[in-house]
Amino acid sequence: xxxQRKQKxxxxxxxxxxxxxxxxxxxxxxxxxxANCVVHPKAGIYAKDGPIVxxxxxxxxxQTRIINRNPPGVTGSSPxxxxxxxxxxxxxxxxxxxxxxxxxxxxxxxxxxxxxxxxSCVIGAxxxxxxxxxxxxxxxxxxxxxxxxxxxDKLPSQTPQLDFLKKILPNYHFLVxxxxxx
Amino acid sequence: MAxxxxxxxxQYVFDVDTQDSQxxxxxxxxxxxxxxxxxxxxxxxxxxxxxxxxxxxxASAEAVSRKNKCSNSWRCxxxxxxxxTRATSTISPPTTDSNKPTVxxxxxxxxxxxxxxxxxxxxxxxxxxxxxxxxxxxxSLPRINKLLEYYKYLEHKEKVEQARKSPIKKELMSVTMxxxxxYTSSKHSPGKKSMFGDSLSGALSxxxxxxxxSLKDVSIDxxxxxxxxxxxxxxxxxxxxxxxxxxxxxxxxxxxxxxQIIECSDLAPRxxxxxxxxxxxxxxxxHNIIKPEYSPTSIKFKIHLIALNHIPDIRIxxxxxxxxxxxxxxxxxxxxxxxHVIHATFLPMEETKHEINAxxxxxxxxxxxxxxxxxAEFVDQLTSTNNTxxxxxxxxRRGNKVGFYVHCTPDPALSPxxxxxxxxRFKHEHYGSAPLALLLKGGEVEKEPEPNWLTHSVxxxxxxxxxxxx
Ligand SMILES: [Zn+2]
Ligand SMILES: [Zn+2]
Numbered sequence: 060x061x062x063q064r065k066q067k068x069x070x071x072x073x074x075x076x077x078x079x080x081x082x083x084x085x086x087x088x089x090x091x092x093x094a095n096c097v098v099h100p101k102a103g104i105y106a107k108d109g110p111i112v113x114x115x116x117x118x119x120x121x122q123t124r125i126i127n128r129n130p131p132g133v134t135g136s137s138p139x140x141x142x143x144x145x146x147x148x149x150x151x152x153x154x155x156x157x158x159x160x161x162x163x164x165x166x167x168x169x170x171x172x173x174x175x176x177x178x179s180c181v182i183g184a185x186x187x188x189x190x191x192x193x194x195x196x197x198x199x200x201x202x203x204x205x206x207x208x209x210x211x212d213k214l215p216s217q218t219p220q221l222d223f224l225k226k227i228l229p230n231y232h233f234l235v236x237x238x239x240x241x
Numbered sequence: 242m243a244x245x246x247x248x249x250x251x252q253y254v255f256d257v258d259t260q261d262s263q264x265x266x267x268x269x270x271x272x273x274x275x276x277x278x279x280x281x282x283x284x285x286x287x288x289x290x291x292x293x294x295x296x297x298x299x300a301s302a303e304a305v306s307r308k309n310k311c312s313n314s315w316r317c318x319x320x321x322x323x324x325x326t327r328a329t330s331t332i333s334p335p336t337t338d339s340n341k342p343t344v345x346x347x348x349x350x351x352x353x354x355x356x357x358x359x360x361x362x363x364x365x366x367x368x369x370x371x372x373x374x375x376x377x378x379x380x381s382l383p384r385i386n387k388l389l390e391y392y393k394y395l396e397h398k399e400k401v402e403q404a405r406k407s408p409i410k411k412e413l414m415s416v417t418m419x420x421x422x423x424y425t426s427s428k429h430s431p432g433k434k435s436m437f438g439d440s441l442s443g444a445l446s447x448x449x450x451x452x453x454x455s456l457k458d459v460s461i462d463x464x465x466x467x468x469x470x471x472x473x474x475x476x477x478x479x480x481x482x483x484x485x486x487x488x489x490x491x492x493x494x495x496x497x498x499x500x501q502i503i504e505c506s507d508l509a510p511r512x513x514x515x516x517x518x519x520x521x522x523x524x525x526x527x528h529n530i531i532k533p534e535y536s537p538t539s540i541k542f543k544i545h546l547i548a549l550n551h552i553p554d555i556r557i558x559x560x561x562x563x564x565x566x567x568x569x570x571x572x573x574x575x576x577x578x579x580x581h582v583i584h585a586t587f588l589p590m591e592e593t594k595h596e597i598n599a600x601x602x603x604x605x606x607x608x609x610x611x612x613x614x615x616x617a618e619f620v621d622q623l624t625s626t627n628n629t630x631x632x633x634x635x636x637x638r639r640g641n642k643v644g645f646y647v648h649c650t651p652d653p654a655l656s657p658x659x660x661x662x663x664x665x666r667f668k669h670e671h672y673g674s675a676p677l678a679l680l681l682k683g684g685e686v687e688k689e690p691e692p693n694w695l696t697h698s699v700x701x702x703x704x705x706x707x708x709x710x711x
Contacts, residue, residue, distance in 0.1 A: 181356055198486065201355045202320055208505055209486045212361035 071106075074237045075115075079225055082233040084119075088127075093117070093143070097224045100232055102147075109136035114143040114160070118217060118224065123147040123164075126154045130172050142178070146217055151182075159196075161214060179214055251555050253548070254698035255279045260594045262700055265555075268548035269530045271523040275671065275693055277548055283530060284522040290515040291537035294323050298537040299515065310512035315374065317352035318508040321496055324350040326370055327358075350374070350510055362506055377509040379499035387461055394459040520544075553577050553585060553610065553669055555699055558636070558644045563661050563706050566653030570646055571703060577610040577641040581672040581692075584609055588696070590664035595700050598655060601663040602648040604634045610669075613641045649703060657708035668696045 071089040074080050078092045081100040088106030092098065093115040102119045104111055108129040119125070125147065127139035142160035147153065151164035154171055159178035164170065168182040171189025176182075180194045183201025188194075197210045228234075252262035255277040269278040290304035291297065292311035299307065315324040327349055332342045347366035351358035360366070367373035379385070487505050494501040502508055521531040532544035559572035577583050587603035636644035651661045670692030 183355065195486075199356055204490070206320070206355075206490055207486045208319060208355070208357070210356060210361055211363070211506070212356075212358050214356070 071110075072235070072238075074235055076237045078237060079228055080235040081228065082235055084235075086235075095221065097221060097228065099123075099228075106139070110138045111141070112138055113141045114145075116144040116217070116221060117141065118146045118221060120147055120149045120151075122150040124152045124154075126152070128154065128172070144217055148184075163214065165201075179210070181210070181214070247557075250557060250702040252700040252702075253277055253552070254700070256282065257698075260698075262595070262698075265548050265552060268552075269521065270546055270548040270551040271526065271528065271530055272546055272551065273526045273528045274523065275695060276525075277552070277697070278521075278523060278530060280521065282524060284524050286520050286522060288518045288520050288533060289535055289537070290517050292513055292515050293537075294513055296537045298518075298535070304515055307515075309515050310376075311515055312512070313371065314513040315350055315510040316513050317355060317357050318493060318496065318502070318511055319357040319505070320352060320355040321492070322352050322354040323513065324352050324510055327351050328370070329366075331366070348373075357508070359510060362508055364509065374510060376512055377497075377500055381499065391459050391461045550578050551671070552695075552697065553583065553667075555667070555701070557701065557703065560704055563649075563651055563704050564709060565651050565655040565657075565706055568648055568650045570648050572636045572644045573647055573701075574642055574644045575608065575610055578613050579672065580612050580614075581670075582609060582612050583669045583671075586668045588666040588668060590666060590698065593664055593698070595662070595664060597662055597664045597700075598659070599649050599651040599661045599663045599703065601665060603665055604645050604647070606631070606634065608635070608643055608645055610643050611638070611641045651706060655706045657706050659706045661703045661706060662700055663703060664698065664700050666696055666698050668694055671695045 069086055069090075072086040073091045075092060075094040075096070077094050078096040078098075080086070080092060080096070080098040081102075083100035084098045085101075085103040085105070087104065089110035090104050090106050091110070091112045093113055095116045096113060096119070097117075098104070098119045099121045101121045102123045103125070104113075104119070105124065105126045105128070107127060109127045111125060111127050113119075113125075125139075125141070129135065139155075139157065141153075141158045142162075144160055145158055145162045145164075147164050148166040148168070150167045152169040153164060154169075156172065156175045158176045159180075161179045162176045163181045165182060165184040165186075167185045169187040169189075170176065170182060171187070173189050173191045175193040177194055177198075178196045180197065181199045181201070182188055183199070186200050186202075186205055188200060188205075194200075195209070199208045199210045200206070248264040248266045251264065253265050253268060254260055254262045255268055256279075261279070263279050267279070269280070269283060270276070271278055287301045289298045290301060290309065291299070292314055294314035295311050297311070297313065316322070317324050328346050329349070330344050330346050332344050334342055345368065347368055348370045349359045349364075349366045351360075489502050489505055489508065493508070494503070497511060518533045518535070518537075519531075520529055520533065522529055529544045530546045532542060533539075534541050534543055554576040556574050556576070557571065558574040561569045561571050563569060575585055584607045586607050589601075589603070590597065630638065634645055636646055638644070649661070649663055655661070671694070672692050
């Protein structure tokens, strides 16, 4: 229990009023979590070399790692800014430069430090992407061969899932108290 | 060296005349004529076609008429995964009849794996969940139909001429007849999904021999040819950088050979292909060797006469270093799958067409192999040790498996890297087929049957010659 208490006292973690952050999640460094976000237990957000700012309505599932770390040879503390309504599925890892809105990182997907995701991109399950580029909007990468496609359809909304989680999670987990200055 | 799964290293001869051989695990055993059979010398019959997704089954003729495709299940054209139907409600604007906007449920198909959906290529949502979807038509279909009509005409013509001359012999069947057989009945194309022939077979199946007098002349247009000068000039667009996210991959194109789609925006859902349950029949005695259960949900067999259940399995148990001209010792194992104790006698290989490049010294006495016992693995293995075994012959004994020593001398002329092949025959008694055969026929078993003695020729790849430096 002691290790869980520690997070409450992370003075640099700012959690918005109606965000739902489980106590068992790891928040390290200067982190801002926006309204309506859900952070599952055992997710890890590590602001090592700069702050991480997470927008609204993001779902961050178990075993996810979101890291802001400078590549070797780079100094400074640039923030990692994550937009709204992104989904980080179980075991995914994001170490990229920035992330727009409505992106999905499927289970065990990994985005390395060279890649930036724009909006409505999907990194398929198990795909590791670390190319020096900004993925255009609606890019879908999936499968063994990392087949790319531009999706012309809207991705389904995550709102029902968010509502469900906000109903269920508080029944089984301790939550980090919101501390965003009003 | 791991030889556990290297089943191809021990080859059983299944055809005495041609000396064709195969791994025991790929062979069948006819308990009626007591012979090994490979899938090549068995008669393949398709029992039923079924869809592994929708789990519905069809008779062969019906499956052919439906072009071997399932009517309920669809496949993603982007990743070839199964598509799922999604329901969603939309609000349509108020019409003149009613002032309120109406809410209705519409359906579209989407792939849970790659997130492709019918909406992404602009296919309209449907108001009913099933039956509303259409497959893209093969652009060459009119031409294919025309050709089929022509072949039908040729077939009739040939048939009339044949009938005039002599009764048709199977060997002299005309090319069109063979084509028809090949594509209309899948008896002759066992286990293969007919990718290329599906539209062909569908149309062909509708052809039935009609009265010869009703035959009318059919002519087809030859495919058009162009002089080089008349060929359209290359579009300069091809030099533009390729937008590869908008282009289909080779796998996607080959998935729909009829209309090889180039741009992703033209992808359309495909019907899932049906799978086939097939039974195998001995060509000599006409008995079933393999007969699956009809139900598509069942993976069991009514008759399942695979060789591994009847014939002792010989494997390399312990390999040894092979050097050209040097005598070395191996351990082979023999496993008895039957419920009778058997005596295996090893005999030298006779003249064979197979390449043999080493001399083998086999055990000179019988080897007794215990019977297969379901409970054996729960019993202390040591109790089953037979103390009368000659330790210079028997390496180990575990239940129904016996390891025995053989010695081998590869030919001195072999060079490092060459495969060493030895040949041998072995004889063992075979019980149980007669009562089993009787049981399958519905008869009564009376007494302990007399064993039949079976002799098998076996080729073994002992490994590669090592260089003398190692
Ligand atoms: Zn797909
Ligand atoms: Zn037979």
